[in-house]
Amino acid sequence: MINILMFGPPGSGKGTQSVTLAEKYNLLHLSTGDMLRAELAAGTPLGKKMEAIMAAGELVPDDVVIAMIAGKIDATTGKAGFIFDGFPRTVEQAEELQKMLEGRGMKIDLMLVLEVNDTELMDRMKKRALVSGRADDADENIINNRIAVYRAKTEPVIVFGRKAGVSRSVDGVGTIDDIFGRLCKEIETVI
Ligand code: B4P
Numbered sequence: 202m203i204n205i206l207m208f209g210p211p212g213s214g215k216g217t218q219s220v221t222l223a224e225k226y227n228l229l230h231l232s233t234g235d236m237l238r239a240e241l242a243a244g245t246p247l248g249k250k251m252e253a254i255m256a257a258g259e260l261v262p263d264d265v266v267i268a269m270i271a272g273k274i275d276a277t278t279g280k281a282g283f284i285f286d287g288f289p290r291t292v293e294q295a296e297e298l299q300k301m302l303e304g305r306g307m308k309i310d311l312m313l314v315l316e317v318n319d320t321e322l323m324d325r326m327k328k329r330a331l332v333s334g335r336a337d338d339a340d341e342n343i344i345n346n347r348i349a350v351y352r353a354k355t356e357p358v359i360v361f362g363r364k365a366g367v368s369r370s371v372d373g374v375g376t377i378d379d380i381f382g383r384l385c386k387e388i389e390t391v392i
Contacts, residue, residue, distance in 0.1 A: 203282035209315030219286040256336040258347035312362035315373030
């Protein structure tokens with residue numbers, strides 16, 4: 202089993218690239234953002250509780266996303282591994298994921314860090330706002346808050362990845378196909 206973390210600031214292309222990478226390498230794509238938006242759309246009690254946090258561009262509590270991920274890992278069969286998109290977003294989530302995988306005889310094999318400057322991030326999310334209907338894409342202040350939350354709470358996970366010897370920086374600016382090629386090159390060093 203191969204386990205890849207797709208990492209980067211909001212709007213860096215994690216979701217975009219994870220879908221096609223999952224297809225190419227027969228991995229299960231696990232996006233905590235998609236899982237949470239599905240709860241919101243279904244109007245579940247959990248979704249209702251998380252709605253305001255997500256709309257403000259803040260992170261939902263660690264225990265909520267950790268429980269979601271654990272459930273998916275245990276229910277999966279027939280895949281060559283997992284691609285974690287938007288998870289872990291805090292050092293605590295990273296440590297929990299490491300424990301979760303080790304407890305199941307697996308490990309984190311690769312952490313792909315997409316590097317994109319803030320101007321480009323803002324531009325992409327504003328464009329996405331026109332079609333996504335996402336409350337957290339619709340307002341420049343909220344986008345700025347998401348970027349600030351990333352720098353304060355999520356970026357420290359890169360240090361975790363470096364210590365584990367699994368993190369690789371990838372230039373996330375360019376065409377979607379070019380970036381896909383750069384990511385595949387990194388993945389092929391570990392499979
Ligand atoms: P996510 O769904 O993870 O949202 P995101 O950070 O904006 O990333 P996303 O994957 O959507 O964007 P992408 O870069 O693919 O999280 C949403 C919220 O859920 C969080 O703010 C938080 O509240 C909560 N949450 C989720 N996970 C959590 C966790 N682990 N812990 C706590 N809370 C959590 O794409 C951006 C746009 O750019 C797209 O429109 C795409 O078309 C475009 N794009 C992609 N590549 C491009 C390129 N090369 N050139 C031009 N445009 C490109």
